[in-house]
Amino acid sequence: MINCEYYNPTRIIFGKDTEKQVGELVSHYAKSVLVVYGGKSAKASGLLDRVFDSLKEAGISYMELGGVKPNPRLSLVYEGIEIAKKNNIEMILAVGGGSVIDTAKGIAAGAVYDGDVWDFYTVTLPEKALPVATVLTIPAAGSESSTGSVITNEEKKEKRACDHECLIPKFSILNPELTYTLPNYQIACGVADAMAHIFERYFSNEKAADVTDRLGESVLKSLMKYAPIAIKENENYEARAEIMWACKIAHDGTLGVGKVGDWASHNIEHELSAFNDVAHGAGLAIVFPAWMRYTYKQDKNLFLQFVARVLNVDIDYEYVDYSINLGIDKLKEFFKSIGLPTSLSEIGIYEKDIRGIAEHAIYVNDGEPLGNFVKLSADDIENIYRLAL
Numbered sequence: 001m002i003n004c005e006y007y008n009p010t011r012i013i014f015g016k017d018t019e020k021q022v023g024e025l026v027s028h029y030a031k032s033v034l035v036v037y038g039g040k041s042a043k044a045s046g047l048l049d050r051v052f053d054s055l056k057e058a059g060i061s062y063m064e065l066g067g068v069k070p071n072p073r074l075s076l077v078y079e080g081i082e083i084a085k086k087n088n089i090e091m092i093l094a095v096g097g098g099s100v101i102d103t104a105k106g107i108a109a110g111a112v113y114d115g116d117v118w119d120f121y122t123v124t125l126p127e128k129a130l131p132v133a134t135v136l137t138i139p140a141a142g143s144e145s146s147t148g149s150v151i152t153n154e155e156k157k158e159k160r161a162c163d164h165e166c167l168i169p170k171f172s173i174l175n176p177e178l179t180y181t182l183p184n185y186q187i188a189c190g191v192a193d194a195m196a197h198i199f200e201r202y203f204s205n206e207k208a209a210d211v212t213d214r215l216g217e218s219v220l221k222s223l224m225k226y227a228p229i230a231i232k233e234n235e236n237y238e239a240r241a242e243i244m245w246a247c248k249i250a251h252d253g254t255l256g257v258g259k260v261g262d263w264a265s266h267n268i269e270h271e272l273s274a275f276n277d278v279a280h281g282a283g284l285a286i287v288f289p290a291w292m293r294y295t296y297k298q299d300k301n302l303f304l305q306f307v308a309r310v311l312n313v314d315i316d317y318e319y320v321d322y323s324i325n326l327g328i329d330k331l332k333e334f335f336k337s338i339g340l341p342t343s344l345s346e347i348g349i350y351e352k353d354i355r356g357i358a359e360h361a362i363y364v365n366d367g368e369p370l371g372n373f374v375k376l377s378a379d380d381i382e383n384i385y386r387l388a389l
């Protein structure tokens with residue numbers, strides 16, 4: 001294990017009806033909040049009204065900003081910053097998924113900054129931010145207890161991340177029942193994203209992190225077990241609860257302890273989302289099997305461990321490459337079985353597009369190669385996209 005620091009202070013309030021506690025929880029931090037939410041789901045389900053009622057009961061004044069779109073846009077972050085600055089907002093409360101939470105984090109950082117908040121996604125990091133809290137409605141991105149915010153600059157067609165511990169939510173309310181209304185496609189996208197968060201940490205050149213590896217493998221197996229159940233039985237509480245906790249733990253730092261994360265596939269995917277607005281998890285289901293096929297020779301033993309323990313491949317040591325590729329095929333089949341795309345052509349990206357997207361991935365990374373497990377140049381990224389065509 002490499003030397004490391006583990007810090008995750010987000011208080012998690014987990015279980016049925018927990019959103020009713022939101023007003024009381026907010027009152028520990030603020031008297032005025034900006035409630036940020038998405039397109040329609042939180043309003044339609046009545047969740048937003050329950051949140052407002054709880055805030056009123058606790059004597060918290062609130063303003064609202066709806067309309068966050070998936071692959072959240074910078075323009076709405078600017079709007080939120082203006083509201084927060086003009087109205088002495090003391091806390092930003094996100095009611096929604098990763099896109100809403102990341103918008104809330106952008107607003108929180110921008111509200112206490114005189115410059116352009118996009119600076120934090122490009123050239124510098126925030127030193128402070130208003131406190132953020134969340135009522136999570138989709139298990140996926142892990143933003144409910146992560147340091148990250150990922151925002152799309154729609155004018156520049158750039159999707160970029162900002163990571164700083166001042167953005168970690170103070171508390172997050174996780175009620176699995178709130179996820180019953182999710183379309184099956186969104187459940188699948190969320191599961192793929194959480195699996196990707198584990199892969200990014202698991203495939204590392206740091207070998208001695210057995211506890212971390214085995215924890216990651218277990219969470220992957222639980223996700224693969226419960227995703228089909230949640231898709232088949234939309235109101236299966238147990239499946240929803242397991243997935244919600246798995247998605248949280250996949251990205252709260254626990255499964256990266258003692259290892260160096262890779263994160264190339266996330267950057268490679270963000271380019272796809274910026275290019276044609278594909279859902280993040282769907283993009284990852286396309287990218288990861290291709291990335292695995294391209295990089296597994298870096299550490300065949302690690303890949304053998306992965307395909308044996310997680311994908312139940314019966315390893316043939318005479319034909320190691322075959323066994324690994326069989327595992328990657330199984331992963332792809334799993335993604336397909338839960339309704340995700342596994343090729344670029346399925347989302348309208350073709351051979352003619354991939355060189356430009358690969359070069360842009362390097363440009364967004366300040367000209368540096370992507371990843372740590374294997375460092376990837378624009379040629380490598382193009383080859384990975386080609387494997388995914």
Ligand code: NZQ
Binds near residue numbers: 037097139266
């Ligand atoms: O806008 P509404 O109507 O709410 O619809 C949303 C949206 O269309 C819908 N939805 C959410 N909860 C629902 C629901 N529909 C019915 N019932 C519910 N309970 O789901 C759709 C997707 O929502 P979104 O917030 O975009 O999903 P997700 O949580 O997957 O977030 C994806 C974003 O997070 C970023 C991704 O890049 C992407 O932009 N990420 C953020 C990270 C972080 N901050 O740490 C890390 C991740 O790797 C990821 O990059």
Ligand code: ZN
Binds near residue numbers: 193194197266280
């Ligand atoms: Zn992700």
